């Protein structure tokens with residue numbers, strides 16, 4: 038009996054345990070599925086139906102039948118496609134809206150804004166934040182039309198058309214707005230506002246009510262964004278600062294033509310990074326992900342700039358070294374050129390100078406006579422030529438030796454130079470023969486000058502081995518004549534010299 042009692046008690050406890058276990062196991066699943074049913078409500082009528090069936094079975098402590106579970110799975114799979122189609126329908130609706138507003142808003146500013154809104158929608162991400170912004174802007178633009186027309190009870194034909202023909206569109210907008218709210222991570226403090234908004238949308242979106250719904254929605258979204266706003270703004274300001282620095286550096290680099298290729302590479306790289314930042318900023322909802330992406334792109338930019346700077350510094354260093362090398366080479370060349378000039382000048386001087394008397398030699402005389410002749414032909418200024426020859430010089434050589442003769446030649450050269458004007462040109466023509474070129478001097482004037490020379494030579498006291506020796510000069514003198522060539526001038530003077538010799542030496546004859 039006691040044993041039967043124990044068995045009964047055991048059976049009863051076991052049943053209770055089974056029931057509790059079933060409750061613990063099934064209730065959370067049941068609870069979760071019912072919550073999902075509520076969350077997914079309104080996405081699709083078929084899905085709502087399937088989920089309600091499943092929920093009813095679970096609430097009645099029945100396991101979900103395979104048929105109902107399959108139905109839910111099928112509807113969930115179809116939801117993606119349906120959302121895509123809804124997005125497309127929404128985009129189409131927004132475009133129609135913009136088109137209709139364009140027809141009615143004729144002001145240039147409104148047209149520009151509508152174009153801007155269209156631009157923002159391309160590509161259409163379907164993100165709720167973007168839709169909310171676009172809808173809000175359109176409602177704002179539409180404001181004056183509604184105020185003018187609806188208040189007076191005259192529906193504008195175009196807007197009326199939208200209201201009647203596109204009732205379905207308003208429903209879709211409502212469903213998109215609900216999806217947007219569901220997708221927001223709403224802070225607890227704003228939950229009641231969100232709930233109130235959801236029930237207003239669920240009651241049905243009308244054209245008149247859309248504006249205030251969207252405004253409230255934007256208010257909700259902006260409050261939510263305000264949580265991270267300051268931090269994000271700060272971050273973007275830093276980013277902008279970096280980019281401005283980079284831009285300034287790149288611009289400075291662009292002025293250097295040699296580095297143009299490098300600048301193009303750097304600029305392209307930076308443009309790609311910045312585009313990537315912009316794309317992520319447009320597409321990302323996650324601040325942390327956005328920050329890490331932007332940071333990595335910024336790091337790329339900084340690396341590119343550093344690499345560019347490094348290359349630039351190396352290039353500048355190379356250029357500077359090449360510049361120094363060239364400068365040294367240039368200085369060497371300058372020095373060599375100077376030496377060469379000095380050498381050429383000295384060689385030229387040697388070539389034109391008589392080494393015994395240091396007077397210009399016959400080549401020097403030829404050059405000078407040529408220049409004088411040209412001057413005369415151009416300006417017609419007269420000049421005279423005297424050819425002087427030492428008298429009986431052979432005797433001196435023969436009597437006192439060649440060295441004594443050389444000494445006489447040097448002394449005579451000295452007297453000729455001293456007695457002539459600084460503008461006159463004295464040269465040793467060869468042997469014991471000298472020439473004197475007298476620019477701007479007629480034969481008459483020259484006669485006086487060369488006679489002074491003749492006298493000075495004749496009066497010079499020469500002594501050899503204690504013996505006084507008389508040295509004299511004979512000279513032939515002539516003035517340039519209109520029909521003269523270089524040779525004829527010299528020949529005339531030479532003939533006159535010959536005549537002076539013939540007539541007794543130590544005299545001057547005019548030719």
Ligand SMILES: Nc1nc2c(ncn2[C@@H]2O[C@H](COP(=O)(O)OP(=O)(O)OP(=O)(O)O)[C@@H](O)[C@H]2O)c(=O)[nH]1
Nearest residue numbers: 426427428429430431432434439442443468469538
């Ligand atoms: N010492 C020396 N003698 C020279 C030089 N050049 C020419 N003579 C000499 O000058 C002399 C010229 O002699 P000549 O042509 O017969 O004439 P000259 O003795 O002066 O007689 P005239 O001209 O008729 O008065 C020769 O003995 C040459 O050797 C020179 O550079 N040095």
